[in-house]
Amino acid sequence: MSLIARYKLDGNARDSEGSAHGTAIDVTWAPSQLVDGGGEARLNGTTSRLDTVIQFTTETAVSLPIWFHPRQGAGHLIGQHDGTDGLAIEQTATGKIRLLVGGAASQEVTVYPGEYHHAVPVYNDGEATLYLDNEAVATVTETVTWPAVPVTIGARADGSEALPCDVVDVRGYDEALNETGIDSLNTSPDSNGDAVSDYSPPQSGLRCHYRFDSLQNSVVIDENGIYDGVSYGVSLVESFYNKAAYFDGASYIDAGQALDCSADFTVHAIVEPDSPLPAGDQALVYKGTTNREFYLFVRSGEVGCRVFYNGSSNSYLELTYPVPTGQKFNIGVRRAGLNVSLFVNGVEVAIGVLTSSVLHTSQPMNIGRYGGGALYYSGSIDELVTNNIGLSDAEMQSLSAGGLYVLRFPYFAVRGLPSSFPLSAYNPHPTPIPNPTAIPRSGRSGVNGVTALLTPPAWFDQRDGSGGSHLSPAGVVSRPDRQGRLSGNTTDQNGQPVSRRVRCFERRTGRIVRETWSNAAGYYQFDDLDPAKRFTVVAHDYSGTYNAVIADNAQPEVPA
Structure with a gap:
C-alpha cells in the first residue's frame, strides 16, 4: 500500500508521515477522547473544514481511512467531490452515512453520535466500497470521474455541505486497501495500515523468530539468522501482518534445533486453527521423535503443552486450557527453573512444576506435525518465537499485545472461564x-x-x-x-x-x-x-x- 499522507490532527493539519501538509480552516483543536495524549479537530458544521493536498486525477484505486465522532447534522465527511463528480462519504439528514460516487449513492448506514467510528471509502477500478468499523457495509458500482478539487474533510472544497463532527485521524492511499490492511487500521488510530509488523520480540536469549512472510525455495527464514526451516507443503496466506503459514493437515516445517527445553526457555506463537478441527490432538510444535522433549498442541476447544522427562513418551508435565474455536489467539509456554507456565493472549492461565530433568534431543523441532509423521495441524500460524530464557510476565505480555497480533485482554480467561467473545482489538x-x-x-x-x-x-x-x-x-x-x-x-x-x-x-x-x-x-x-x-x-x-x-x-x- 502506498501512503500519500497522514493527518494525526493533534493541533494542526500537518502530514505526520511526509510533507503533504494540509490546511485547517476555522477548526477548534482539543485533546482526543480516543487517543491518549493525542488530539482531534472539532468542526462546527458552518465554517470549519480541513483541506488536504491530496488530489486524485487518473487513479483507479484509492482509499481514505478516517476516524471520526459524528454529531447531529448533515454534510460532507470526507472525499474528493465537487457536488457532481468524485468520491465521498456524506452524512444525511437522518444522521446516517452513505457513499457517493458522482451522483450515485449507496444505501444509508447507521452511525452512533456517542461513539467514535472508523470509516474507509475504498475505490477499485469501477467499484467503491464503504467499510465501517471493519465491516463492508455499502457498495456502489460506478466509475469515478475525479474533479479538479482536493480531498477535504468536514465540507467540500467550496465550503458547501459543511458537517459538524470531530475528526481524530485521516490517511490517504493511492491503492485499494484490502481487508487485512483495513483490519490493522481499525485496531486503533495509531495502527500500521501497511499491515506489516516492524516489531522485534524480546531480544533476551532470542533463539529463533519466524514471521512466515515468504518462502524462498521452501526455506522458512529465521529473522534471527540461525535456524532457517524447511517447508514441506506449507503455503502462505494473507493475514493480519502480511502473511501467515498455512498447514493443510498434511504439511509441516522442519525447524532443526530451534528449541532447547533442557533449561529455561520460551515458545510463543499466533495461531488460528481451522474450524471445526478434526477429532483428537493436532501438533503446533513438536521437538523429538524417539526421544521426546516438547509438545505444543491444540484440540477442539483446548490448547496445551507437554514437557517430557528424560526423553520418555510416558512421563511428562502437561498443562491445558480451554479456548474458543474458530478464532486467532496467542499461545505461549515458559520454563523458569522448575516452573512451567502456559499463556493464552499474554495471560498466565496454567502452571506446573517439573519433577525430573528434561533431555535436549538432537532430533528436530517440527512445526505442524508430531514426531515422524502424525497429528498434523490444520490452520495457520502467523508468527513463532523461541527464547533460551524464561521471559518475564511483562515480556510475555508484550509478545501478545505489542508486536504480534493485538488482542483484547481475555477478561473471562483471567477468571478461569472459557471466553466465546471475539478476540479482535478495538x-x-x-x-x-x-x-x-x-x-x-x-x-x-x-x-x-x-x-x-x-x-x-x-x-x-x-x-x-x-x-x-x-x-x-x-x-x-x-x-x-x-x-x-x-x-x-x-x-x-x-x-x-x-x-x-x-x-x-x-x-x-x-x-x-x-x-x-x-x-x-x-x-x-x-x-x-x-x-x-x-x-x-x-x-x-x-x-x-x-x-x-x-x-x-x-x-x-x-x-x-
Whole structure:
C-alpha cells in the first residue's frame, strides 16, 4: 500500500508521515477522547473544514481511512467531490452515512453520535466500497470521474455541505486497501495500515523468530539468522501482518534445533486453527521423535503443552486450557527453573512444576506435525518465537499485545472461564461484559484491557453511555456536550420519599454505568452521561429487590 499522507490532527493539519501538509480552516483543536495524549479537530458544521493536498486525477484505486465522532447534522465527511463528480462519504439528514460516487449513492448506514467510528471509502477500478468499523457495509458500482478539487474533510472544497463532527485521524492511499490492511487500521488510530509488523520480540536469549512472510525455495527464514526451516507443503496466506503459514493437515516445517527445553526457555506463537478441527490432538510444535522433549498442541476447544522427562513418551508435565474455536489467539509456554507456565493472549492461565530433568534431543523441532509423521495441524500460524530464557510476565505480555497480533485482554480467561467473545482489538460496539467495580467512579471501568500497541494491560474508560474521561483528574468530561444529567426521586409503597440504592443502565447494552443512593428526601442524580444515549433507572423496592423501574428510555439533559 502506498501512503500519500497522514493527518494525526493533534493541533494542526500537518502530514505526520511526509510533507503533504494540509490546511485547517476555522477548526477548534482539543485533546482526543480516543487517543491518549493525542488530539482531534472539532468542526462546527458552518465554517470549519480541513483541506488536504491530496488530489486524485487518473487513479483507479484509492482509499481514505478516517476516524471520526459524528454529531447531529448533515454534510460532507470526507472525499474528493465537487457536488457532481468524485468520491465521498456524506452524512444525511437522518444522521446516517452513505457513499457517493458522482451522483450515485449507496444505501444509508447507521452511525452512533456517542461513539467514535472508523470509516474507509475504498475505490477499485469501477467499484467503491464503504467499510465501517471493519465491516463492508455499502457498495456502489460506478466509475469515478475525479474533479479538479482536493480531498477535504468536514465540507467540500467550496465550503458547501459543511458537517459538524470531530475528526481524530485521516490517511490517504493511492491503492485499494484490502481487508487485512483495513483490519490493522481499525485496531486503533495509531495502527500500521501497511499491515506489516516492524516489531522485534524480546531480544533476551532470542533463539529463533519466524514471521512466515515468504518462502524462498521452501526455506522458512529465521529473522534471527540461525535456524532457517524447511517447508514441506506449507503455503502462505494473507493475514493480519502480511502473511501467515498455512498447514493443510498434511504439511509441516522442519525447524532443526530451534528449541532447547533442557533449561529455561520460551515458545510463543499466533495461531488460528481451522474450524471445526478434526477429532483428537493436532501438533503446533513438536521437538523429538524417539526421544521426546516438547509438545505444543491444540484440540477442539483446548490448547496445551507437554514437557517430557528424560526423553520418555510416558512421563511428562502437561498443562491445558480451554479456548474458543474458530478464532486467532496467542499461545505461549515458559520454563523458569522448575516452573512451567502456559499463556493464552499474554495471560498466565496454567502452571506446573517439573519433577525430573528434561533431555535436549538432537532430533528436530517440527512445526505442524508430531514426531515422524502424525497429528498434523490444520490452520495457520502467523508468527513463532523461541527464547533460551524464561521471559518475564511483562515480556510475555508484550509478545501478545505489542508486536504480534493485538488482542483484547481475555477478561473471562483471567477468571478461569472459557471466553466465546471475539478476540479482535478495538471495537466501537463492544460486547457487554460485567464490570461491578466500574460503579464507584465516574468514567472509570473495572475491566482490564490492552489499549494499544506496546502497552501493558490497563483500565478501560467507559464509552457506552458514561461521559467519563481520563483527561481530567476527577474522571469527568471536559466537554459540555457530554455532561448530561438524570435526576429524580424514590418513594416507598405509600408514595413517601425514601432512600434507596439506584442504578443507571445504558438502555441499548443493558450495562450498568452509574450507581448511587438517593438521599433521605429520595433525591438521586447521575452526572456526566452522554445526551445521545438513552438510559433506564432502576431502584430497590420495599422488599430490597431490584425491580422498581423509575425511568425508562430517559435522555440526559445538559444543565444550562
